[in-house]
Amino acid sequence: MSEGIQRASGKPFGPRKSKDYLKGRTNVGLSLAGNNSMKINNKDFQDWTEEDLKVLLHNDAYRENNSIDYKVDFAPLKCENKNKKKEKQAEFRSDVCSFANADGGYIFYGIGEDAGMAGALVGIPVSNPDRFELDRRNELQSVRPVMPEVEFSFVRMSNEKYVVILYIQRGLYKPYITEEPEGDFHFYIRHGNKKQAMSYTEMQNASTSARSGFAAGYTPTYLDPNRPCVISMLCGLIWKALVEEMGLPYAYDHFAEGESPDPPFICFLYPKAENFGADNLVYHHFNRLDIEVYTDYKDPDMEANIEEVLTAHELYYEKSEVWIETEKMYEVLYELTV
Numbered sequence: 167m168s169e170g171i172q173r174a175s176g177k178p179f180g181p182r183k184s185k186d187y188l189k190g191r192t193n194v195g196l197s198l199a200g201n202n203s204m205k206i207n208n209k210d211f212q213d214w215t216e217e218d219l220k221v222l223l224h225n226d227a228y229r230e231n232n233s234i235d236y237k238v239d240f241a242p243l244k245c246e247n248k249n250k251k252k253e254k255q256a257e258f259r260s261d262v263c264s265f266a267n268a269d270g271g272y273i274f275y276g277i278g279e280d281a282g283m284a285g286a287l288v289g290i291p292v293s294n295p296d297r298f299e300l301d302r303r304n305e306l307q308s309v310r311p312v313m314p315e316v317e318f319s320f321v322r323m324s325n326e327k328y329v330v331i332l333y334i335q336r337g338l339y340k341p342y343i344t345e346e347p348e349g350d351f352h353f354y355i356r357h358g359n360k361k362q363a364m365s366y367t368e369m370q371n372a373s374t375s376a377r378s379g380f381a382a383g384y385t386p387t388y389l390d391p392n393r394p395c396v397i398s399m400l401c402g403l404i405w406k407a408l409v410e411e412m413g414l415p416y417a418y419d420h421f422a423e424g425e426s427p428d429p430p431f432i433c434f435l436y437p438k439a440e441n442f443g444a445d446n447l448v449y450h451h452f453n454r455l456d457i458e459v460y461t462d463y464k465d466p467d468m469e470a471n472i473e474e475v476l477t478a479h480e481l482y483y484e485k486s487e488v489w490i491e492t493e494k495m496y497e498v499l500y501e502l503t504v
Contacts, residue, residue: 204233204272211272211331212319219321219329222277222284229282230359233271235261236279240290240330255305256346262306263344264354264361266314266337267372271356276329282359289327295320298330310343310351340372353407366408367479409434409457411475414468429495430461430468440503457500469498476500 204211206218222228230236242258245251265271278286292298299318306313315335320328341364344352353364364372409416409432416432417425434457441448459472476483484501 211333212317214319214321214331216287216321216323216329219277219284219287222274223287224280224283224285226283228284230279232268232356232358233265235265235271235273235356235359236277236284237273237275238278238286238288240275243290256344258302259306259309259344259346260352260354261361262314262316262332262334263309263342264356265334266342267340267354267364267368268336268356270334270336273332273334274329275332276323276327287323287329289323289325289329292320292328292330295328295330302332308345310345312339312342314342341369364407366411369407370479406434408475408479412457412472414459430459430465433458433460452503455502455504457502459496459498459500461496461498462494464496472500476502 206214206221209218228234240258241254242251245254261273265273274284276287276289277284278288280286295318298320302318303313303316306316314337317333317335319331319333321331322328341353341355344354346352353369354361355364355368406416406418412432414430414432415427416434419433419435421427421431421433434455436453437456438454440452440454442452457472459469461468473483473485481502481504486499486501488497488499489495490497
């Protein structure tokens with residue numbers, strides 16, 4: 167199949183100069199304090215001692231759940247291999263994001279886990295708590311759109327090690343994203359005693375909440391005036407996740423030269439904005455989303471699968487179809503307002 171093939175509209179979806187909208191932002195930690203606070207012996211977590219932490223041991227009331235996670239060590243400290251250390255640092259970021267994208271909670275480093283409950287107070291070697299915290303905050307700076315709000319507490323043990331406790335507050339600017347490696351974005355959320363990839367609906371709900379927060383008067387101070395709003399970037403990634411559910415090769419607007427797959431495949435794009443406003447002000451931002459499905463033969467089952475995904479997410483769409491004679495392909499177009 168040749169590159170630079172033509173849409174039904176006559177516009178090519180071949181190579182086009184790319185724009186990098188995902189770099190150069192300043193991350194500023196802004197979030198609302200969550201209400202998922204935890205007390206032991208009627209003490210806040212920053213006042214806990216080794217004796218207080220013993221209450222957790224083999225205690226079903228404090229087993230791992232949506233807001234508690236136990237880790238026997240802090241893995242990045244144990245890695246001598248540079249690449250392996252980067253992997254563990256990425257895992258640390260995704261752990262923090264999973265709590266911020268849920269209702270917040272606590273990660274205990276230095277407590278062994280036994281059948282989902284705290285099994286042993288082991289501690290981790292920390293020569294300088296201030297430096298440990300600074301390093302972790304630096305590692306979290308790459309989280310988008312802002313660094314989640316995290317508090318640290320260091321409980322000194324009788325073995326001269328520390329149990330390090332992170333309290334991650336429920337985030338305001340959800341969804342929080344990790345980028346590992348560059349250009350590969352991940353959305354994680356805490357469910358029960360584990361983290362998992364956020365569903366399309368969870369990402370959409372989180373983004374909607376963030377927009378509502380801005381509308382209520384919260385100022386997104388981390389915006390780069392030379393680049394689009396981070397929220398717009400988030401929305402683009404969310405709709406990308408929706409297209410992934412359809413199970414076909416896809417690209418935004420076009421495939422790069424030499425990378426066009428055989429049909430069927432999808433190109434999706436935002437051809438125009440359809441905002442609501444008055445008095446020269448935009449009050450509600452809407453975009454038209456086009457999902458273009460290209461096939462070399464009519465496939466009702468495939469179309470039914472795509473429509474099932476859209477219907478499952480309660481998305482209204484208009485559908486049209488055209489045969490592109492020059493390319494010997496059908497273009498089935500789904501038009502949505504998002």
